[in-house]
Amino acid sequence: MSAEAVGAGMPTHVTLDDLARMAATDENHRYELSPEGVLSVMPPADPDHAMLVSRMFIWFATHGYGHEEVMTDCGIDIGGGRVPDLAVWAQGMRPQPARSSYAGTAGLLLVVEVVSPSSDLIDRIIKKAEYAKAGIPRYWFVERDSANTVHRHVLNAETGEYEPVPGDPQPLAWLLTTVPDVR
Numbered sequence: 001m002s003a004e005a006v007g008a009g010m011p012t013h014v015t016l017d018d019l020a021r022m023a024a025t026d027e028n029h030r031y032e033l034s035p036e037g038v039l040s041v042m043p044p045a046d047p048d049h050a051m052l053v054s055r056m057f058i059w060f061a062t063h064g065y066g067h068e069e070v071m072t073d074c075g076i077d078i079g080g081g082r083v084p085d086l087a088v089w090a091q092g093m094r095p096q097p098a099r100s101s102y103a104g105t106a107g108l109l110l111v112v113e114v115v116s117p118s119s120d121l122i123d124r125i126i127k128k129a130e131y132a133k134a135g136i137p138r139y140w141f142v143e144r145d146s147a148n149t150v151h152r153h154v155l156n157a158e159t160g161e162y163e164p165v166p167g168d169p170q171p172l173a174w175l176l177t178t179v180p181d182v183r
Contacts, residue, residue, distance in 0.1 A: 035079030
């Protein structure tokens with residue numbers, strides 16, 4: 001398909017409803033929209049990426065986090081539409097649609113992104129700033145290095161910016177031997 005054909009069908013300003021429709025009709029890509037309206041189109045996760053997300057999901061589940069608390073690939077409305085690899089909501093505060101089908105941030109405790117070569121800058125800097133601005137209390141990103149290094153950050157309520165958790169970063173193998181503490 002040519003760029004002209006794709007471009008001719010694109011709306012002038014992409015909304016969350018547009019984003020949801022694109023995602024629903026295209027299983028071969030992930031769509032995200034920054035609060036400024038920048039559209040990102042990415043391929044689906046590769047097996048190593050999916051495995052890292054699955055390991056963390058299972059870790060939360062085996063420590064008592066339920067199916068209404070831990071979600072993978074759940075779109076969230078932060079002024080745009082982001083789809084973190086993993087998200088954890090407060091117990092009894094399951095995600096609820098905000099605008100469109102994207103969940104609001106009420107009760108959202110943690111978002112986790114697995115850094116891929118194509119999303120390096122976006123995950124480390126751009127999403128980190130967006131999630132902080134949205135008031136999400138914790139943000140973690142996981143490197144795809146030999147240790148799958150996890151960088152955990154906690155929101156400083158006074159500055160509105162994330163600060164690293166003391167003692168971090170740590171390898172994912174170490175993290176998985178601990179008990180999740182995000183409630």
